[in-house]
Amino acid sequence: MTDAASTSSRQAILDRLRSRPVTAPPLPDLHPAGLVAYDDPLAQFCQVATSVGAAVHRIGSLDEIGPILEELPPYRDARTRASLLPAAVPGNLDLASVDDPHDLASLDWLIAAGDFGVAENGAIWMRTAGVRHRASFFITQYLAIVISAADIVPHMHAAYERIGSTIEQGFGVFIAGPSKTADIEQSLVLGAHGCRALTIFVCGEA
């Protein structure tokens, strides 16, 4: 794919950089003292996730998800639902059967499992591993994510520590609240291009 011009630009850029050596200060250590600590990271996670627009439900078991969703009009009225936790909540669309991601345009709900939550910002780390189309997470009108109450890390340093080298396995995304914009006069509007609403289920005890 790389043509001759790009190759010579590569060399020109590297030559130019090397013709001006700059002494590099060492890469700083990332294990500081005095990082923010939360007495109750789970409570902090729930509070911040709510403040960035998510609806958070603490549940004791996965069986509680269905009844809570049934209370929500957009869920009751939804025509197309996909579930990656079919044992807990059944869906009516098998994502693996969809050949073209464009056919997901009519997807109303996706119920998925998150890896872990981050207390300081309410974000959830999501892998698209095993899901046929990455677009499912972004094209769905409504998104519900289930995480375990035991899977909360305090901050982003701990988050990347936990992700480790698995970050190299394709695609991963932190999702914090529903998609949003404030591009019109700084008025916050939920539901920009991604999900209109995000429902988080935190299952079990920390």
Add this chain to the structure above:
Amino acid sequence: MGALPIVEHPAAAAKFVANRERMAWHDKALWFVREKRDRMAHSLPEWEWLRETASAIKQHTIAALPEYLEQFEAAATRQGAHVHWAADAEEHNRIVLRILEEHQVRRVVKSKSMLTEECHLNPFLERHGIEVVDTDLGERIVQLRHERPSHIVLPAIHIKKEEVGDTFHEHLGTEAGAADPQYLTEAARGHLRDKFLAADAGITGVNFGIAETGGIVVCTNEGNADLGTSLPPLHIACMGIEKLIPRARDLGVFTRLLARSATGQPITTYTSHFHGPLRESDGPEGSGRTSGELHIVLVDNGRTRIRDSQEFRPALGCIRCGACMNTCPVYRRSGGHSYNAVVPGPIGSVLSPAADPAAHQSLPSACSLCGSCTDVCPVRIPLHHQLLAWRRELASRRLLPASKRWAMDAASQLMRHPRLFAAAGWLGRQALRITPRFLVYNRLNTWGRRRELPEPPRESFREWWKQNRESQSHD
């Protein structure tokens, strides 16, 4: 770039400043964002440690840039991405066009990228018959109005909702006179969903490139980058060479700073990590069948030149959060368009003269040296020191306009000759006392505009000192 007319900042700001009500509205909107940023910064005891560490990581990376670029290229290639190198904007545009043409692409959805603005990619692709749709809501508004973004994070911050309503009425068929942000955003969502579904390729910028893993990170609130790269099979990521960070775990520092500094959010809604192209059933468990292509275009376009300069090198650490704009008293009251530059505000006033000193010579003076930008910068770029350094640099290159040069020369003479200084002070005090109002408060004297000049004192400080203190100090 050379085609842009050379306009001095005060002249370009005149129109914006003339509407005092609108100026106050703009000022307030940005200060509101600045206050949100403060609340976020104060919520973390380690905030200053984060800034210091971010600055150190960036300085380290910029110094060792050739090694990290090679490491990034090798790792990204291993991940299945195609890496391209562009020396300047023109080459960047040609590479992007070639990739698009090779894939017979007619329609492109683009998420926010200041680099593609810098390279003027949209008009270039449009000239070659490719439809480019900006999908960030603010950028789409600006695009439909044939304007430029006035802010790097809030592209439409200068536009009122009624004006957005008019634009959407014309282009998207919304109700005439409708100006409710919720309603207008919903209309844009529908309009842009169609564009996402019809696109043959997605173009994104890059917030961070990870040298060690060859991955790229893109941060958005709207989810537009994610939709634009998961529906069409082709993803082109345009990235300035200064966007690299060495390790994945360095992201812990930058993702904590970026959104807090930019909009006062704890993190952007979507922080997406791409390693390799679109795959079906991604990850170790899945089959990982590649269903798309990822092309990463590394762009210099003057960045190596900035790196050459000891003085301005730290500016390459910029993570494009826009905090310096939100806090800048000049930016808030003159609007982003007054800078006539792709990146406005304090950081733009440092970067733009590096690209074209003659065209942007007035920008380093669009600054009161208050230092607020330096205080909020998440990577601790000494912005106001750099703006002062640019003034010195531009003066020594004789790039200042004649009026400013004469005034500076005169001031320099005055400062160097105490007797002359005293005489001029006396003359000024007498003159201000007896000069009729119309001679002081007119169009020619900018110091008399919109302000009352102070009562001229009877005596100078030196005279006062002589009478009141000098005798005592000799006691």
